[in-house]
Amino acid sequence: MHTPLHSQVGSLLSYTHDQPLPAGTVVRVPLGQRELMGVAWAAPHAAALPPGVVLRPVAEVLDALPPLDAAWQRLVAFAARYYQRSVGEIVHTALPPALRKLTGEQLNRRLHAKKKPQVATQDAENSVALTAEQVSVCQQIAQHPGPFLLYGSTGSGKTEVYLHSVAQALQADPQAQALVLVPEINLTPQLLARFERRFVPRFGPQAVVSLHSGLTEAQRLKHWLAAHTGQARIVLGTRMAVLASLPGLKVVVVDEEHDPSFKQEEGARYSARDLALWRGRDAGAKVILGSATPSLESWYACQQGRYQRLDMPSRVAAAALPAVHLVNLRQQPKSTVFAPALLQAITERIQRGEQSLVLLNRRGFAPVLWCGNCGWKSDCPHCSAHQVFHKGERRLRCHHCSASQAVPRCCPQCGNPDILALGHGTEQLQEALAQQLRNVLRPDGQPARIARMDADTTQGAGQLQEQLAQIHDGSVDVLVGTQMVAKGHDFRRMTLVAAVAPDAALMSSDFRAPERLFALLMQAAGRAGRDAAFMRQQGSQAQMWIQTHQPEHALYQALQHHDYPGFARQQLQERQQAGMPPFVFQALVRSDAKTQDDAQKFLHAAAQQARQLPALAGVFIYPPIPLAMQRVANVERAQMLIEAPSRSALQKFLHAWQPLLHQVRQQHRAVVRWLIDVDPQNL
Template identity: 85%
Template sequence: MACHAFVIHIAVQTPLHSNVGGLLSYTHGHALPPGTLVRVPLGQRELLGVVWESVPAAHADLPAGVALRPLAQVLDALAPLAAPWRQLVAFTARYYQRSLGEIAATALPPALRKLSNAQLLRRLQVKKKAAQTVPEQEKLVALTAEQQSVISQIEQNCGPFLLYGSTGSGKTEVYLHTVAAALVADPQAQALVLVPEINLTPQLLARFERRFAPTLGPQAVASLHSGLTEAQRLQHWLAAHTGQARIVLGTRMAVLASLPQLKIIVVDEEHDPSFKQEEGARYSARDLALWRGRDAGAKVILGSATPSLESWYACQQGRYQRLDMPSRIAAAALPGVHLVNMRQQPKSTVFAPALLQAITERIQRGEQSLVLLNRRGFAPVLWCGDCGWKSDCPHCSAHQVFHKGERRLRCHHCSASQAVPRHCPHCGNPDILALGHGTEQLQEALEQVLRNVQRPDGKPARIGRMDADTTQGAGQLQAQLAHIHDGSVDVLVGTQMIAKGHDFRRMTLVAAIAPDAALMSTGFRAPERLFALLMQAAGRAGRDAAFVGQQGSQPQMWIQTQQPEHPLYQALLHHDYPGFAQQQLHERQQAGMPPFVFQALVRADAKTQDAAQNFLHAAAQHAQSLPALVGVFLYPPIPMAVQRVANIERAQMLIEAASRSALQKFLHAWQPLLHPLKKQHKTVVRWLVDVDPQNL
């Protein structure tokens, strides 16, 4: 080891459930600063790693006879990742039961894995020379008394804050002012703004660029989300890491970005389940934002018109400071809610006549309507009335959805697709029926019933559709949003992606079609999510008080339901989130559900359902010997709601504890026992632990 005087411990992307889930050790001629990026050999591959510690070889505690391999390359063109970032990665790995390397790899842009030190140096030099068009400075608007009060409280207190603001109350303006104040107070300060979904990014990014780019420069605002190319993501990440980007706006992945001078974090629509990663490292960006803010001494603002029950309860416990903005900007009225009892309509009714009349009137006045159905495709399933055949996915325990435009059946779980059969594959019946409705079918139905309705300019009504199928191509999302904003679309049909965050100035009516399905869900969070979705959707109507006043219109929210007497709809009728939250928290406390208990899921994927459940049964038996089991309850293993995906059977076991620390202590003691267990259950493909699961 004479020429390799130091042992370097490296975080490399290896899954925690493998036998190499910890730090890996290599040799190097001299010590390297923690946070340095390196390339290391692993088997036949060469991987990106992050230096965690350097130890003199003479003091390294290594097993006898072990020969370490040297580092392949040191990427010292880039400044080391700072201690707060490493602490964030370490906490995320520890809390969510993942490996350090897996979390570090999740946080770093994929393009870094392919670059040499020389290539990285060139990227840094090119980045500094890059020029962009500076947008025109946004005209500042006068703050309302509520906005001024909230901004003052944020400046005077430490937080964290829950900004409970009605849809259209001007929460974004509060974000802009508080970010501006932080950047003025410290010329090196950085801000992080998180949104739940990519489709919300363009509009908010444009607001921040108009506000800050003219004074801070064209590269002061950067975005991080999965819709970027690898080159764009690397460029924006480097801007954040070097401090050139003063504001980073992104989806959940951005919470792990390297921001050495972070002073303020905003989590918009904090209630949204999209902040919880559901694949790979299953972290919650909202919860990590809170931890990161506390660790870095940065202020954290959670904003929502329908806060998560966890955040609402945290305010009641005094852990967050609640700031209220109940009024809409310019005295705009919240939409009136109309409940349509579909039990009183003919069985095959898709749109109640009164709703169609209301939509027609708005088209004729030059106003826009939004029709919400949280199910894409034409119909959820095809069915043969003669033999009972259904369009089941051959690889999953789910139906293949009928997409009429493509003439395809497509599984929304494994993406398998096939052409629509011309007759029943089992009995030959040519009359195959489409059961249920999807956004594609609603668009077609509206085009038919509104074909003779004219806009004020005498042109026929135009029906648009916005869902995952119509926005998957490059630039399609921005193009569709532009058509809505410029009035090219009179009625917009879509899924939940159109229901939150967007500022459609001409929208005066929102209609929810068949929302009752969510009430049938077995998940205890279903009512909370449905209420939030409908409240957010209602908030798209009547946002522009001047336009509504000029039109002489009344913004409305229509809900077609079989259960108009349901407490959820009755609370929605009065826009009563506090009442709904109180009722839900009472029910959860009675039932022993979060936020009154803490949960984790352990999931097993195997070739058979028996194999998956046998692994979980064995894992539960191993847990019985642990002293840390005190105060922790393990439920029996059960199949997941969608039991089979891509020919892999899935089972899960719920773990519950009255305290977070008891749950964490148990998981840390229990997880090492699961590694050798997998070797005994060879048909198990993988297993994972999901802490604070959102979907049971």
């Protein structure tokens, strides 16, 4: 059996028990001086024990818990194999932390705790009328096996398609379960509320549960057990939910499937979207990927016939997509934060009782403090990054290692008292708008209200829900926020969205940066004008404003016409010419050490070993280089890119290389850690 808490143990560990244990049984076993949770696993073959070795017995079988089924075991085994991890590490990631701490008696009490009776009533939302496009899409999902890429414009009603498809699956089979994945926790409450309104009246209060890192350990265990035992018919969660035990899985939904948050960036680096596709195929479940701006990998898969594309180009109730206005900052004064035309447009919205969203994907007041005398900058002492100026706290804070310090009263190097704040953050935009709109009144005669929503304002318990409630009830006139407010939310009074400084992404060395910027801006634009009745009542037109130094850029031109297919066509042509995914397949090998030299020496040695492998044919190994963020928390980081013409060629090479990497690691003790990242999303 694998012991999840000791994932560095790469092979199976053997124990004895007086009765044969089915694979998937959860047990407690001794390991060293401790007793830990493990999962009984089907061994490929029974190896003979070395002379004198005596196996230790299983300490306890948690037989109150049904064994984890064969489909779940296959999912874990595939994830471990594909992402080059041990099975134990994937199990450790998949199971709720609280489960690892329970004895059999404690688990039995939880499973048999008195539950509220399941009261089912008539579905209150059955009367929701589908549009013609939604009807057509739902029919195709019902008639074909999929997987499906639901390409629907923002506000086209993709969520209603999810609800309808899940309802059909649950009605057809009393044991059926559905998995709904969203990219971020802040999208969970709103979507969860819709699913609860639709399904709790019919199936009872335990029918819909959530799984995400924002839950307490007790909540996560409770929800996981409900899914594993079949009590929960629908599990809605972030990427961790893709590894949940769902014995009755019949339909999988991946909302905003393009979002990079579906790729785990620490520990076992799996892609929840890709595992959802594999899991759906293995279980015979329908998989629906939904997005207004699909990932180029998914778009290309449709072109290759591997996914079935379903289009919903129209917004519900004939609501119009926002008109896109490009503001050329080259024609504005150098210090311009908000162009006069944009300020005027926001002012008009406030005076009519409408809401505006200002998007800047950078929190804090300013990215860096700078001394004009000597050139000092607020660099982080532990990272290759600046410490960000947070004016409200009067602190400098590193967003990578969390190191912070008080803002100096003068330059630490030369004593100059005039330290300048360079660049803008959401905190600064909120302050600037409050100043420039201080004389603007709402229809009720009250002054305009400017709010900010980012990781700093939503970290406390209940703060996110409180801020969302204020936006929905109209208490906020202008919302300044990062990308967390740009997608998934349904703000009915929002009629204007503005991106004030999006150009930085165009200069990125990451080839995915244009795709992510286009998706972010399209998603942000989709927050405007979603309520057609409200727009008609106001006599207003939805608008998207973009302040840019490059209004002629092809990305902005495609955005101005809401032309995702044109943008995707141009990007795929560039990637094919450059030999980039999805036309090749990649993996990264990364090493962390106290010095950059030590980190790169390990990678050079690993490359030397790789060149001796027969499986190297067709695989290209790039030279080691530092990461873009070279040093984090006093650890130097380097990486080496591996490319192959096919997924199978890459996997064959990585499996052959893995043992050699472990050997090389033993010879390079200066390396703190190393890892393989298959299908990396950040280069």
